[in-house]
Amino acid sequence: MAFWLMKSEPDVWSWAQQVKKGIEPWTGVRNHQAAKNLRTMAVGDKAFFYHSNDGREIVGIVSIVKKAYTDPSDETGKFVCVDVKAEKPMPKPVTLAQVKADAKLKDMALIKLSRLSVQPVSEAEWKHICKLGGL
DNA sequence: GCCAACGTTGGC
């Protein structure tokens, strides 16, 4: 099982909406590196749900319930989406400031590749963030 | 609101 981090602007798609909906296609990715990560995902993989821009914190965990398929919102048919399911919220959301301040997390793509919206997370980083988040 | 980083577009 692999771990990921997926960004969403809460104005567009928030954690609260994800929880209410349960399962939702993760559409709108138009970046090749992010799309490559989507294609690498397997059913059962887990991902942090991160609020970019407004919030800048990891607010919950989702799981991948359907592997990559053609994004219905993409007219060119080149990009893909996956279906994600809300698993559980972070008891204590982990902020970007916390991630930046933590020596164990300083190499995360979240910091180094700040514009990448779908990114891999190592198992060590995953466990550490879960601990910080109160899980 | 500004700006750095990065991706895309289009002229050559």
Place this chain on the structure above:
DNA sequence: GCCAACGTTGGC
């Protein structure tokens, strides 16, 4: 195929 111009993302 190069690169300047421009658009977008996302932190501050």
